[in-house]
Amino acid sequence: MEFSEYFYYPFLAGTIFLFAVVIGRFVKWFMGLSKIDKIRVRIGLFYKKTLESIWESIREGLLHHNIFKTNKMLGYMHMSLAFGWFLLIVVGHIETSCYHGSMFFPFQESVFYRYYVTQPTDFAGHTFFNYAMEILLFFVLSGVMLAYFKRFRSKTFGMKRTTRMRYGDRIGLTALWLIFPMRFLCETFTAGVYHNGSPIFNGIGDAFASIGNLEPWLNPLWLTYSVVLGTFFVAMPFTRYMHIPAEINLIFLRNWGVTLKERRATTFTLAEVYSCSRCGICIDACQLNLAGIKNSQSVYVLKNIRNKNLTDEVLFNCL
């Protein structure tokens, strides 16, 4: 089969854009800290607070320990998406390293491994990696299915109300929801043609192949997967999904001792504001709901600060 060698460009462009914007923002936030806070960061960097921050980032950013305490189903949904995706990246990178016998290869090869490696391989552990990557994908897909379900039945997740979304958030959400189903289709269709998966994906691929010829679908599917990844990465810094890197940044800053003790807004305030995931947990807990006030809950105040459109009415509606 002739693969298009440029299909991964949307993914690559999105990744470069995301890193440039996020790193630029983090540098800006650091430069805006007070002199004493900058010293706290420099000193804290080399103390055990950094190790504690790494553990807290895993516990809260990937495993979502606190959301689990609120509602197990909600916790599983967040955990399977975040931790599952993280494992797909890490295990995928190790798999590609083993295949090449080197840690140095084009970054996109680990993301689109099954696109590039269609012929039988015999490197050590390839059977394990085939199974592991497919099971991890099912794990993430279970979270995506729950996320679809939550849109219609939020009460099952212990939430009476969910947050209202902006147009940009909807683009980010749609791209995120498409990423893993697209990956599933890409890998099973490719397995249906080349049998380059485990018996699980090869079997599903064979079932698809019994309906029709899969080969003409491969290039459009892989290109679409690359486009939805790129779209999500471009949308991330401007939507609720900015909380993913911002939350990790905040955990480190807090543990290094950066505070708001001066009682004035610094860029640390921005680091906090951008860390709100808009999970919506604070909405049901807010007593303003009883008064019919639906725009002054923490999540909306933070959103308005982020969008620079906070009004006195929203701010001072709080009891």
Ligand code: SF4
């Ligand atoms: S402020 Fe509300 S929506 Fe934002 S992270 Fe906290 S509980 Fe979730």
